Amino acid sequence: MRRRNTTAFSFMSWAAFACAFLAMFIGIYTLEETLSVKGYYAVAALYLTMSAFVLQKTIRDNQDDEGTGKKRNTGAFTFLAWAAFATALIAMFIGIYNLNQPLSVQGYYAVCALFLTMSSFVLQKTVRDNKEDDELYGPRGGDSQE
DSSP, X not given: OOOSSOHHHHHHHHHHHHHHHHHHHHHHHHOOSOHHHXXXXXXXXXXXXXXXXXXXXXXXXXXXXXXXXXXXXXXXHHHHHHHHHHHHHHHHHHHHHHOSSOXXXXXXXXXXXXXXXHHHHHHHHHHHHHXXXXXXXXXXXXXXXX
C-alpha cells in the first residue's frame, strides 16, 4: 500500500495555504487605503482562492474521466472554471498594478497572490489524494509506504 502524500506533505500543504491566506489578509488589513480598496483586495483574494480550488478539481475530474465515456464536468463548466480563474488572476494583478503604493508593497501583494494561488492548487490536490487513498487503503494511520 503506497499513499500519494505523507503526513508531512499534507501538513505542509495546509500550513502553506494558511500562511498564504493569512499573509494576504494581514497585508490587506494593514494597507493604508480606503475601506473600499481593502474590500476590493479581500474579494479578489477570496475569488482567486476559490477559483483556483474549482479549476484544479475540474482539471483533475476531466483527467480522471478520460476514456470512461462519462464526464462529471460539461464543456461549459470547464470553460467557466478556466474563465473564472483567469478573471480572478487578472483582476488581482490589475489591482496590484494600479495600487498607489511603493513597488515593494506591490511586490508583496503579487507574491502573496501567487503564493495563495499555488497553495490553493496544492491543498486541493492533497485533500483529494488523501480522501481517495483513505477509500482505497483505509484511514491514515501513519506514513507506512510499502
